[in-house]
Amino acid sequence: METPLTQHISFDRPCYNLRDYEKNGGYQALRKALSLSPENITNIVQASDLKGRGGAGFNTGMKWSFVPMNGHHPVKYLIANADEMEPGTFKDRMLMEGNPHQLIEGMIISAFAIQANISYIFLRWAYKKAGRLLKHAMDEAYAAGYLGKNILGTGYNLEMYLHTGVGRYICGEETALLNALEGKRATPRAKPPFPQVSGLFGKPTIVNNVETLCNIPHIINNGPEWFKSLGKGNDAGTKIYGVSGRVRKPGLWELPMGVSMRELIEDCAGGMANGYAFRGALPGGASTDFLVQEHMDIKLDYKSVAAAGSRLGTGTMIVLDDHTCPVGFVHNLEHFFAQESCGWCTPCREGLPWTEKILLSMERGEGRPEDLQLLEMHTRYLGPGNTFCALAPGAMEPLQSALKYFREDFEKHIDQKKCPWR
Amino acid sequence: MIAQETLTPEEMEEIDHEIALVPVRRAAAIEALKIVQQHRGWISDDSLHAIAGYLEMSPEELDSVATFYNLVFRKPVGRNVILLCDSISCYVMGYEKIYGQLRERLGISFGQTTSDGRFTLLPNACLGTCDHAPALMINNELFRDVTANDLDEILDRYH
């Protein structure tokens, strides 16, 4: 089984410095890429069917192809979205701490593909170690001529900056991220104009997730067909899957796209911890619908998970066990989303705190029968298109599926006037 | 007019570096807030005015940005800031026990600072180390797989 993303990652030793990275084939993809035309690279990436690993799952090469390449735009930007803040998601931290040069190489190739001369890593504030390692790796890359002016003598220039955020989940939304980089409040922007045309400071900009960018060198090295062959199900490549919660061995694994939930939980995470039983799981971070026992054998690729009524999201799974109250679980999520609403549009700003308050009152034994209808109303009306961005619709995914799969638990709270788990 | 605090040469130099990277001065707003907070622990009204003046912004424009973000402190914080992850994986893994322990041990709840100014306790959204929940950060250090028993030993390292 090939694990291109993690093949050089081991936490038993310091992460590779530039020399070690080069010794293991590092920056060969960059050398190759610089010999290709930018359009050629975009075509290769598009053909590889690499989909954005940040949660939305849009074809990466296609996204790049919207950047105007007519020469009228002297300033363009490439941004690595390293603002990993989706609760239950911790994969990008591992990639950055484990092999920072892999991200940097991927960024340089991607920047070259859209002919951007400035790039940013928008890093989460809490990722101190990743920040240190990235900074060091960037310095090495500058010194080696992979960054800066006239990269490897090709005449191509690229600056790279590390920007650490100051804490807002919404910064992970790409247009809000752009506002944050511009020193503004990170409220999402209207689309169109899409960042590919008018992004950072109004210039064409590509924002890609860390994991997405880490795949780029391997696709350039091995070709789109190789990448497609890695996947087991409907999607190409490998994926960093993760499991957290009451399992025996929580962690991250690079697996072919399309492993089953059962393989992930039982084989990789070692099954449920002693004394805990599986009730359900959010397959791809806090803003995805629950999957339950009946979904154990579905393939964890974009299409199959969607068919099961959820989303692959970030591919990092949070497991709900039988000792944890589903209402409390969902309350914790809605508290997070209500806090992280930027406050721009009405349904999100006012609706999320309402759901949070209802769930809290249920937990305190103050729930009322009509609360279930109110929660359902919110899941209906905080849907995509009704709000300005995808934050509130995402927040409703675990709630709507919890109401579906764990309805009797909600009802018990109301009937017994208490949380049965407390 | 209140006596206005000014930025130190060191702060100005660091902010100038950030300004040089962006097309307009005010685009360095978040960086400047971070720099000053790094030096002073928090952003007082006077600091806010000083930064705003330096970036040619009004205090309103800068405070609008400052108050949007979770980690720009507009109120004084203790010498050490404890950020306890309260998100879902840590919830499942029992962060509430840790919180209870911290409350008992320090006598403060979320948002409060110990009377000796040693610790400020804040809730924090997911720290991205969910396979080692529950987790917390003190200043720049991350603690994972925290148990109630570890807490005393962890806290003792900070003065």
Next chain:
Amino acid sequence: MVRIYIDQKPYDVKPGKNLLETCLALGLDLPYFCWHPAMGSVGSCRQCAVKLFKDENDATGRLVMACMEGVRDNIYLSLTDATAHDFRSQNIEWLMSNHPHDCAVCDEGGSCHLQDMTVMTGHAYRRFRFPKRTYQNQYLGPFLHHEMNRCIQCYRCVRFYKDYAGGKDLDVFAAHNHVYFGREKDGILENEFSGNLAEVCPTGVFTDKSLREHYTRKWDMTMAPSVCQHCSLGCNIIAGERYGELRQITNRFNGAVNGYFICDRGRYGYEFVNDPGRVRQPVVRAENNEKNLFESLNAILVEGRMIGVGSPRATLEANFALRRLVGEEQFYQGIPENEARMLNKILAIQHSGHVYTPSLKETEHADVILVLGEDPTNSAPRLALALRQAVRTKPLENISGSNIPLWHDAAVRELVQDDKGELFMAYPVHTKLDELASGSLHAAPEDIARFGFAIAHYIDTNTPRPEGMDAQTLESARHMAGFLQKAERPLIVSGMTLFDVDIIQAAYQIGRALETAQRKAGLCFVVPECNSTGLAMMQAPSLTAAMKAAETGNFATAVILENDLYRHGERLEVDQFLSTFKNIIVLDHLAHDTVRKATVLLPAATFAEGEGTLVNNEGRAQRFFQVFMPKNENIRESWRWLDEFRQFQNGAMPNELRELDNLLEELVAAMPQFKGIERAAPPSDFRINGQRIPREPHRFSGRTAILANVAVSEPKPPEDVDSPLSFTMEGYRGMPPAPLIPFYWSPGWNSGQSVHKYQTETGGSLRGGDPGVRLSGEGLHFENGFQEHVPPAFERQPDEMTLVPLPHIYGSDELSVRSPSVESRIPHPYIAMNSLDAERMQTMEGDVLQVQIGGELYELTVVRKDEIPEGLAGLPYNLPSTSGIAWPAKGVLTKALL
């Protein structure tokens, strides 16, 4: 036109608009909050949800926000769709979850957009059972009251205040459902247009603080269409009264003039009407004491030998009635000779045929702007707001290829970023508009004129070239000339503020040089008062000439119309002038030094108590209407007094009730340059279905009890002989003609947001055309050719400072300074000078200097402004404490002895 289907009904509508404005223009009710016709769409409130279908066969459709979707041919949408309707109702429930439900004690109640929209969506009973979030309010200064708990977070306030009006001290703070709109800390909102927040805010977060001093519900006010009296632009306003007191000024939409917004001087300056110290009773002084008013007047008027001094702040009708009383030869404009000459030149330029006089609205679309010797923020504030829009929206031309519609404000601003249109400011000191300017010149008036001549020369080398200018200034003149030549809609803003006729000539020469077969340059002149242009069009000699004429001693009586002569000349001169008369008849409502010299004083109606016509700076005649009948019957319009005098003169006791229309007819007959003025408003006998237009909403309350302290029987409402408006709630309930709209109201739309019901299209002109008539000036004959002479450069005088007047929005206008809220914002009297001059005087900022100007001594505080050239100093123009200076002036400075 494109065809769209709304709830299966076909409509042919204009393309390029969004669905919300289209629905509103079609008369359909669709609720909204964040969208504003002047500010476009941002999609934050999510209130205007409609169902959009893929095609006629699609039964499912999807919810979209109407403000964020453009009109496309052949689209199908539904407003009545159950999901859309429910969602809109739900959205209101969200908004109301934290709203305090304090309508009964809220100033917005009864004219609240949130109330209206709540009722419209059908949301009635709250299900949110948790505690509401609460906020601390802030002190925001004398104009606005702040009540944050009512906020529904539509973001309109910051979008207006910051983005539209350029304010910097109001913003949004915090995030999620804690967002807060206010200042960083308590303090006065500095922007000159802050009062608009009371109208922009859809609920009662920002409310009119002066209204609060004498609060009345909108439905209880008697209202009339009016015109602002506080500068020369003639913004349209609605004035409301109750219990004989003027209570509130709000914006009256005029698509050609002020649009949706007015300045704070216009909104808060009205309280001079309620001033307890104003003239309310006739007074007969001195030897006439034993006689009553009518006997005294009779004696004086029959005696004859009168001189009439008109006024640029009085109506055309009043000035004309005075002219008719004293005779054309004896009628003088009440302004000094140099002002009269400048006004005449401006008229000549406007009627020269070589340049174009834009409306205020049109100035918003200029693509290159040169401001020559004006500070519009202070001399004509609403113009500054218009210029701001021109600079802001110019870059939109560059994004026309992006497929982003211009109403999509959120997207447009991302595309435009910090791009701005071209604006150049030439003025002695830094002004607020400088922050938008691509260049500025801070210089003495002479040098501003020379700069103008230089620009003209670079456009047309046949015009004279100023000698001895420094290379840098020449280069920016050349640069500006290039921009102006390339512009499609160039605009030059100039005026009388600096009392320099050469500046006006320079503006003309630039405009003339720019004239091509395809386009004329726009020239916008700022003049001092609300009727300066109208008075100037009467072509009477100046106050200076009146003074000369009085020296002959041929006149026994001076009739002075609404004019404090001490504001227009030096004290000694005016004293001398007045001393030549046996009788001084003064008509005014303001108490001032000239009033104190009156032997007969007659209380004149303010704009709220009478009606008349004003001509604004562009030559637009606009009618304002009486708001209420003063309780004191001695208060009459000046023109009515003067008309009565004429009847006295003819030996009769006045008994003939004259109508304004008759007077206007005579006016046009006597002065054809005013032809068309009668079209400014329908005549007094205009009726719709035989009915008048009521000044009072149909919910007006307490009519039978309103005078119960005087008499228990319901009094007969006063009759209005001058206009088709009635002083009652009865009358025609439909849409009146545009000049007669006393208030905006439509079923279900109680707030001012109902204005769209009165417009041909949302944000467009009022139905039947915007009010006001641009006068052709027929019969006026002027010459204004090229001037070969370029004034010499400014030179520092060894023993004295050359002074320039610096107008202030709060302070320089005679009327508004009597309004307590405005009065509190008057600057401390100062003298602004270069540091080098201050050092020469051995003074520091904050020191007090004694400044000898003419015969008067002024104590002024030193303010250092290093952009002012050496030898030049700026003085606040015509503050109560700095009036009586004959401009242009020089001053001798000495340090005040402590």
